[in-house]
Amino acid sequence: MNATMLLEVDGLSKRFGGLQAVNQVGFGIEEGQIYGLIGPNGSGKTTVMNLLTGELPADSGTARLAGDNLIGRKPHEINRRRVARTFQLVRVLGGMSVRENVMLGRLYGAEPTGKGAAMQDAEQLIEEVGLGNLAEQPAGQLTYIDQKRLELARALATRPRLLLLDEWLAGLNPTELQVGMQLIESIRDRGVTVLMVEHVMHAIRRLCDRVVVMNAGNRIAEGLPEEVLADPEVVRAYLGEEEAADA
Numbered sequence: 001m002n003a004t005m006l007l008e009v010d011g012l013s014k015r016f017g018g019l020q021a022v023n024q025v026g027f028g029i030e031e032g033q034i035y036g037l038i039g040p041n042g043s044g045k046t047t048v049m050n051l052l053t054g055e056l057p058a059d060s061g062t063a064r065l066a067g068d069n070l071i072g073r074k075p076h077e078i079n080r081r082r083v084a085r086t087f088q089l090v091r092v093l094g095g096m097s098v099r100e101n102v103m104l105g106r107l108y109g110a111e112p113t114g115k116g117a118a119m120q121d122a123e124q125l126i127e128e129v130g131l132g133n134l135a136e137q138p139a140g141q142l143t144y145i146d147q148k149r150l151e152l153a154r155a156l157a158t159r160p161r162l163l164l165l166d167e168w169l170a171g172l173n174p175t176e177l178q179v180g181m182q183l184i185e186s187i188r189d190r191g192v193t194v195l196m197v198e199h200v201m202h203a204i205r206r207l208c209d210r211v212v213v214m215n216a217g218n219r220i221a222e223g224l225p226e227e228v229l230a231d232p233e234v235v236r237a238y239l240g241e242e243e244a245a246d247a
């Protein structure tokens with residue numbers, strides 16, 4: 001195994017009835033980098049994330065985190081192995097405060113701790129994601145964007161080595177987008193490896209060290225962002241989507 005590889009995915013597959021949503025997908029993620037997972041709508045990106053985090057059982061394949069296969073494990077076991085995620089459709093505990101939501105991440109994450117330390121960490125993370133004045137608010141009363149921020153803080157509270165972001169930048173206005181991109185960079189700078197599913201292409205160009213492209217369940221390209229986005233097969237996959245949308 002390459003010493004710097006954090007995650008090695010091989011032969012990952014998932015079928016939903018007649019649909020091969022993920023077909024023998026493989027890629028590797030180096031520690032300390034930001035990887036993009038891109039592709040047209042319905043190409044299988046979220047399903048890959050669901051397989052990596054145990055939300056869905058895989059039909060076949062492996063995903064080794066520092067050599068330890070995640071496939072076949074439950075979401076909480078995977079989280080304990082220092083993999084955290086955010087969801088495309090945000091999931092926060094609406095009746096609990098922002099602070100309590102983040103504390104739960106710390107209390108039940110990879111490095112469980114006492115309440116005092118959890119609260120201290122939560123305050124810091126809440127500040128970092130830009131929710132500094134909302135710690136007491138019930139999470140359910142936050143705007144959608146703030147709920148995304150909260151979900152990120154809670155994911156970070158679990159102390160991940162690998163953070164999976166599912167369209168975390170979607171829906172942000174241009175100013176929020178700048179702040180969001182800086183936040184992702186700062187997460188990487190503190191040593192967390194990031195795999196992000198994203199449709200915001202200039203964020204992919206700016207943030208990602210490498211990009212994996214999927215189309216119709218298949219991995220069709222992998223490489224540097226500029227290289228991959230100029231690949232005719234990738235361009236064709238996205239054009240196909242536009243044509244389908246126009247029809």
Ligand SMILES: Nc1ncnc2c1ncn2[C@@H]1O[C@H](COP(=O)(O)OP(=O)(O)OP(=O)(O)O)[C@@H](O)[C@H]1O
Nearest residue numbers: 016019021039040041042043044045046047048088
């Ligand atoms: N639980 C499920 N049951 C049945 N079909 C599913 C399920 N989850 C996803 N699919 C289908 O699998 C395919 C891949 O979906 P997936 O959500 O992984 O794509 P995606 O690349 O993340 O798309 P998007 O960019 O729109 O979020 C789609 O055709 C989708 O309808």
